Structures are given as C-alpha cells and as structure tokens.
Amino acid sequence: MLTLETAQDVLKKYFGYDSFRWGQEETISNILSGNHTACIMPTGGGKSLCYQIPALLLEGTTLVISPLISLMKDQVDALNSAGISATYINSSISVQEARQRMDEARVGEYQLLYIAPERLESQSFINELRDIPIPLVAVDEAHCISQWGHDFRPSYLRIHQLLTQLPDNPTLVALTATATPQVRLDICTTLGINEDQTVITGFERENLSFSVVKGQDRLVFIEDYVKKNIKEAGIIYAATRKEVENVYERLKKKGMNVGKYHAGLSSDYREKEQTLFLNDEISVMVATSAFGMGIDKSNIRYVIHHQLPKNMESYYQEAGRAGRDGLESECIVLYSPMDIRIQRYLIEQTTHNHERQIQELEKLQQMINFCHTEGCLQVYILEYFGEAESEPCGRCGNCTDERIAVDVTTDAQKVLSCMIRMGERFGKTAVAQVLTGSRNKKMTDLGFEGLSTYGLMKDQTAKQVSEFIEFLISEGYILVGGGSYPTLSVSNKGKEVLTKKMNVMRKETVETKQLVQDDELFQYLRSLRKEIAQEEKVPPFVVFSDETLRDMSAKLPIT
Numbered sequence: 001m002l003t004l005e006t007a008q009d010v011l012k013k014y015f016g017y018d019s020f021r022w023g024q025e026e027t028i029s030n031i032l033s034g035n036h037t038a039c040i041m042p043t044g045g046g047k048s049l050c051y052q053i054p055a056l057l058l059e060g061t062t063l064v065i066s067p068l069i070s071l072m073k074d075q076v077d078a079l080n081s082a083g084i085s086a087t088y089i090n091s092s093i094s095v096q097e098a099r100q101r102m103d104e105a106r107v108g109e110y111q112l113l114y115i116a117p118e119r120l121e122s123q124s125f126i127n128e129l130r131d132i133p134i135p136l137v138a139v140d141e142a143h144c145i146s147q148w149g150h151d152f153r154p155s156y157l158r159i160h161q162l163l164t165q166l167p168d169n170p171t172l173v174a175l176t177a178t179a180t181p182q183v184r185l186d187i188c189t190t191l192g193i194n195e196d197q198t199v200i201t202g203f204e205r206e207n208l209s210f211s212v213v214k215g216q217d218r219l220v221f222i223e224d225y226v227k228k229n230i231k232e233a234g235i236i237y238a239a240t241r242k243e244v245e246n247v248y249e250r251l252k253k254k255g256m257n258v259g260k261y262h263a264g265l266s267s268d269y270r271e272k273e274q275t276l277f278l279n280d281e282i283s284v285m286v287a288t289s290a291f292g293m294g295i296d297k298s299n300i301r302y303v304i305h306h307q308l309p310k311n312m313e314s315y316y317q318e319a320g321r322a323g324r325d326g327l328e329s330e331c332i333v334l335y336s337p338m339d340i341r342i343q344r345y346l347i348e349q350t351t352h353n354h355e356r357q358i359q360e361l362e363k364l365q366q367m368i369n370f371c372h373t374e375g376c377l378q379v380y381i382l383e384y385f386g387e388a389e390s391e392p393c394g395r396c397g398n399c400t401d402e403r404i405a406v407d408v409t410t411d412a413q414k415v416l417s418c419m420i421r422m423g424e425r426f427g428k429t430a431v432a433q434v435l436t437g438s439r440n441k442k443m444t445d446l447g448f449e450g451l452s453t454y455g456l457m458k459d460q461t462a463k464q465v466s467e468f469i470e471f472l473i474s475e476g477y478i479l480v481g482g483g484s485y486p487t488l489s490v491s492n493k494g495k496e497v498l499t500k501k502m503n504v505m506r507k508e509t510v511e512t513k514q515l516v517q518d519d520e521l522f523q524y525l526r527s528l529r530k531e532i533a534q535e536e537k538v539p540p541f542v543v544f545s546d547e548t549l550r551d552m553s554a555k556l557p558i559t
C-alpha cells in the first residue's frame with residue numbers, strides 16, 4: 001500500500017521541496033486511493049505536482065492531456081532533467097518520431113506521456129493507448145471541457161469516451177484554476193467525477209495588489225511604469241493584435257527590452273520570444289491572451305491590462321501570473337469605457353450562439369463592475385469565485401484610496417426613479433440624456449421631455465451621470481439586461497434606496513463634489529448643530545457628524 005510518506009519522499013527526492021502546499025496532499029492521496037478527483041487551485045498553486053507525484057508512485061504510464069503544445073516540451077524537459085522519464089506526442093514532432101515514442105511507451109519506457117487533446121480524435125491512436133498500462137489520466141487546464149469556460153476545446157469532450165476504452169480502469173484527475181461553480185459542475189459531470197471529490201484551495205493571493213487606473217493616457221502610463229520597473233519582469237496584456245503592436249512599438253522606440261506575442265506571429269517567433277522571456281532576456285512581454293497559459297515563470301512582478309479583459313475568469317488567470325514566487329507584485333487594469341465597445345464587438349464576432357453571447361456579455365458586465373466598484377478589489381474577486389465573507393485586503397487600489405466617501409443617496413434616487421419613469425427599457429446613455437435634459441431628437445420624439453425627472457441633474461454633464469450610473473451598476477443598485485442593447489432596471493438593493501431604507505456612499509472626485517445630500521430636514525439640523533450641542537450641554541469639542549445628524553433627521557417625526 002502506498003502512503004503519503006512515500007509521496008513526501010518523492011517530493012523531496014525529485015522536486016527538492018520539503019513540504020506540500022495547501023491542497024496538494026489531499027489531491028495526491030485522493031488519487032492514490034483511486035478516486036476520480038477535481039483539483040481547483042489558483043494559477044501558480046502547484047497543480048502539476050498533484051499528478052506528477054502519483055505518476056512516479058503508480059505502476060505504468062500516466063497519461064497527461066494538455067492543451068498547451070508550446071509548453072509540453074518545457075514540462076517534459078524539466079521532468080527529464082529531474083531524472084524522470086517523460087515524453088510528449090503532439091503536432092510539433094514528425095510522424096516517425098511519434099511512432100517511435102509510442103513504441104517506447106508500449107514497452108514501459110515512460111512514467112508520463114503528454115498528449116494534445118486532438119490526438120483523441122483518432123480511434124487508431126486510442127487503440128494504441130490500449131496497449132499501454134495506464135493507471136492515471138490527468139486532464140490539465142480542465143476548464144477547456146466546459147462551454148462556459150474561456151477556452152473551450154471540443155476535443156476535451158472525447159476524454160470520457162477514452163476512459164471507457166482503456167482496459168486498466170484508470171483513475172482520473174482534472175486540474176484547473178477556473179473556480180466558477182458552473183465550470184466546476186461541468187467538469188465533474190462531463191468527466192464522471194463525484195462532486196464530493198473536489199479539492200479546492202483558497203483563491204486569495206496575499207502578495208498581489210490589484211488596482212484599476214482610470215482617466216489616464218494609457219501609453220504614457222505604461223511607459224512610465226515600465227521605466228520605473230525597468231529591472232523587473234512584467235506582462236502587458238492587450239485585447240487585440242493591433243494594440244499589442246502599438247504598445248510594443250512604443251516601448252521598443254523608447255529602447256526598452258520588450259517582446260511581443262500574439263496569434264498573428266509565426267510559431268517560431270512566438271516560441272523564441274517566450275523562451276527569451278522565461279530566461280529573463282526580455283523583461284516586458286506585450287501580448288494578447290494567447291500568451292501565458294500554464295507558463296511557469298516565478299518572478300513576474302507586474303501584470304498590466306492595457307484594455308479591459310473579457311471576463312473575470314480570464315482576468316484572474318492572467319493577473320495571477322504575477323508573483324508566483326510569493327513576493328509582492330502588482331496587477332493593474334487600465335480602464336477606459338471605450339473598451340466595453342471593443343470587448344462587445346469581439347464577443348459578437350466570435351460567439352454566434354445567441355444564448356452564449358448573452359452569457360458572455362453578462363460576464364463582461366461583471367468585469368466592468370470590477371472597474372467601477374469602490375469596495376475591496378480582492379474581496380470582489382473572491383466573491384465572484386464563490387468565496388464569500390472575506391475581509392478587505394488593505395492593499396488594493398480601493399483599500400488604499402484615501403478619498404472620503406460622501407452620501408449620494410439623493411442622486412441615486414434621481415437616477416433610479418428616472419429609469420422607472422422611462423419604463424426600465426433603456427440603456428445608460430438614454431437615462432443620462434434624460435436626466436441632464438438633453439435636446440437629443442430621439443429623446444424628445446419619445447416624449448421624455450414631459451417626465452418629471454427630465455433635466456433633474458442638468459448641473460452635471462451626461463458623461464458624469466453616465467459614470468455615476470456605472471458606479472450604481474457596479475455596486476448592485478442597477479441591473480443590466482443581456483443582449484446587444486443592454487437595458488437598465490432597478491435591483492432589490494436599488495428599491496431599498498428608493499424607499500430610503502439604504503444610503504448610497506461614493507468616493508467623490510473633486511468635480512462631482514456638489515453631490516451632497518440636500519435633504520431639507522438634514523440641512524435644518526445642520527444649521528442647528530451648534531445649538532443642539534449647547535442645549536444638551538455637551539462639551540464644545542464634541543461635534544455631531546453629518547452621519548449622526550442624518551440619523552437624527554430620519555428618526556424625527558415629520559409634523
């Protein structure tokens with residue numbers, strides 16, 4: 001009987017580590033007990049060891065299915081140099097080479113055999129696998145099996161069928177960093193894993209500081225940032241190839257040590273850039289999301305998103321590539337509302353299934369909310385991934401934002417009641433236009449001029465009101481309907497604001513400071529503040545805060 005003791009020995013002997021990380025032990029012992037297992041750990045959590053160690057302890061060849069052709073070689077090389085016999089079969093090697101490796105595998109040459117999922121499309125390949133004793137099948141990046149994941153690979157759907165054809169009834173382990181309940185469920189049901197056999201570790205990364213930067217020239221920001229961190233390794237993600245080229249050119253021109261990576265470049269070029277980056281010969285990599293899945297580079301000090309990522313899953317996976325060594329690292333999103341249009345366009349162009357399109361647009365909305373929330377960004381991420389009730393991190397851009405929150409309940413009420421008067425059938429722009437009293441013909445044609453909320457916020461610009469609406473969306477007061485023309489509706493939380501059961505607080509920028517509560521009674525109490533203090537004979541150094549006054553005004557009977 002194999003014990004964890006021996007797993008521990010293998011950890012030390014082959015990988016040189018003294019102790020397991022959280023979740024590794026449980027996954028390994030689960031596998032060694034023959035249970036199909038799902039292992040969900042953040043990027044950099046150490047998922048590879050979870051199947052590599054059992055592979056060394058079990059009799060036969062462990063089959064590893066991985067979508068990352070570019071990384072198979074690196075992984076296999078690393079295993080080989082640690083004295084572990086492993087190989088891979090994918091489209092990068094010749095037919096003869098593949099044949100030879102399969103012959104070697106048949107005679108028990110390898111402890112691990114990595115294959116690309118597309119191999120499973122071939123029944124003759126599966127027949128060949130049937131001749132190899134396989135105790136364990138590891139499915140890496142298992143979210144690729146889910147249509148709801150961000151990298152769906154149809155060939156992954158063949159895995160279950162493969163399992164039924166292999167004679168030794170192998171154990172299966174599925175590994176991913178994507179934790180959303182939907183994807184988790186999909187992995188378990190598609191691969192026949194009992195949901196109870198899921199090992200999931202905390203998603204908090206205590207060494208990462210998140211922030212969202214708005215209203216700055218992005219190229220200038222990046223140039224300054226890279227200059228300041230010239231000795232550090234970093235990744236800059238852009239949404240399109242064109243943007244990658246733009247940022248790359250800019251940094252290159254300034255003489256920085258920069259590389260680029262996107263699907264429009266030849267695979268030779270990409271491989272070369274990747275290697276240079278891994279070896280610290282290039283310090284900044286400008287890339288689309290094609291870059292980095294599974295990359296094991298520990299000293300990445302920052303990840304900047306030049307544009308809004310398409311959803312929180314991709315965002316956290318990409319940002320999570322920073323600071324794998326546990327040292328402090330930064331993750332910055334450069335946000336401009338213009339990006340929403342780019343991402344919508346990309347979604348509409350690449351997703352033709354209507355239902356899916358709506359799903360993706362909703363995910364995009366949650367990404368936008370991340371950029372507008374004033375709460376802790378780490379908490380936002382953890383809640384998104386189903387870890388409720390976490391404490392504010394104290395490190396992120398919002399936790400360290402020292403601006404003072406002011407009460408904007410009245411303005412929120414104006415927006416919400418305007419939406420209701422417009423029948424909750426319109427989007428952000430239309431609502432902002434009505435509130436600022438726009439003369440836009442479409443608005444007047446619809447008869448919105450007659451609404452009591454028309455022009456109610458005309459002291460502000462449509463842009464300011466739009467931003468305020470984004471803020472209300474991100475804090476959950478307003479819901480956004482899916483579809484190409486998202487309509488706004490009042491959420492339950494928003495209804496509580498309308499019925500004065502809840503106040504809305506916002507950290508104000510200078511120009512929007514006039515949005516203070518103008519409640520009559522409150523103003524009256526305010527003017528009486530001094531007298532109240534005297535009457536109650538409180539010492540002069542006690543000053544009632546506005547908060548207290550508001551409380552009092554709510555409690556006072558109106559006669």
Ligand code: ADP
Pocket residue numbers: 017018019020021024041042043044045046047048049294295296298324
């Ligand atoms: P993942 O696949 O979860 O993103 P990896 O398997 O690539 O992560 O591991 C990330 C890094 O953590 C690697 O450099 C790996 O060697 C290291 N690592 C894994 N397990 C341990 C451990 N028990 N102790 C120390 N380092 C570890």
Ligand code: MG
Pocket residue numbers: 047048140294
């Ligand atoms: Mg991995």
Ligand code: ZN
Pocket residue numbers: 375376377378379392393394395396397398399
């Ligand atoms: Zn925080």
